[in-house]
Amino acid sequence: MTNHDDSALSAILPDDAAQLPAAFVSAFNSGNAEQLDLLYDDPGVLVPRPGHPVTGEERAAADRYLLGLGLPMDARLRHAYTAGDTALLIVDWSVRGTAPGGEEIDLRGTAADVARRGADGRWRYVVNNPFGGG
Numbered sequence: 565m566t567n568h569d570d571s572a573l574s575a576i577l578p579d580d581a582a583q584l585p586a587a588f589v590s591a592f593n594s595g596n597a598e599q600l601d602l603l604y605d606d607p608g609v610l611v612p613r614p615g616h617p618v619t620g621e622e623r624a625a626a627d628r629y630l631l632g633l634g635l636p637m638d639a640r641l642r643h644a645y646t647a648g649d650t651a652l653l654i655v656d657w658s659v660r661g662t663a664p665g666g667e668e669i670d671l672r673g674t675a676a677d678v679a680r681r682g683a684d685g686r687w688r689y690v691v692n693n694p695f696g697g698g
Contacts, residue, residue: 570614576603577602577603577684577687578685578687579685579686579687581644581651581653581679581687582644582653582686583687584651584653584687584689585639585641585653585655585657585686586639587603588600588639589637589638589657591634592630592636592637595634597628598621601624601627602688603688603689604692605689605690607619607620608688608689608690608691608692609689609690609692609693610626610627610692611614611691611692611693611695612626612692613695617691627689633663633664633671634663634664635660635661635662635663636661637659638657638660639655639656639657639658639675640657641655642654642656642674646679649680649681650680650681651678651679651680651687652676652677652678653672653678653679654674654675654676655674655675655677656672656673656675657672658670658671658672658693659672660672660689673694675692675693675694675695677691678690679691684686
């Protein structure tokens with residue numbers, strides 16, 4: 565993970581795993597790709613489509629693509645299962661509306677995400693799997 569100001573991180577990263585999806589939605593809806601990237605552990609995996617995990621620049625590019633739709637995300641935590649410094653988060657989410665080019669977008673799913681508490685006590689995504697079973 566890139567070094568960032570500790571006060572900026574504590575404003576973004578939750579100290580409760582169950583709050584990580586809300587932090588993701590807040591970062592996503594801000595449109596700030598750098599803020600969204602802070603929510604991933606290093607190396608942090610995103611599964612933008614079932615069976616295709618990406619990390620690093622590929623992950624950042626996939627997140628930037630979704631941010632480029634200019635549409636808000638809505639998410640509801642269904643379950644948070646925590647064991648020590650690891651958590652499994654089950655989250656229902658959607659991104660819906662009309663994209664800048666006029667295309668109707670209706671993305672939705674149930675995520676199965678894995679999070680880890682860092683040495684700083686803050687939670688980050690290890691695996692962000694928005695389509696759950698894929």
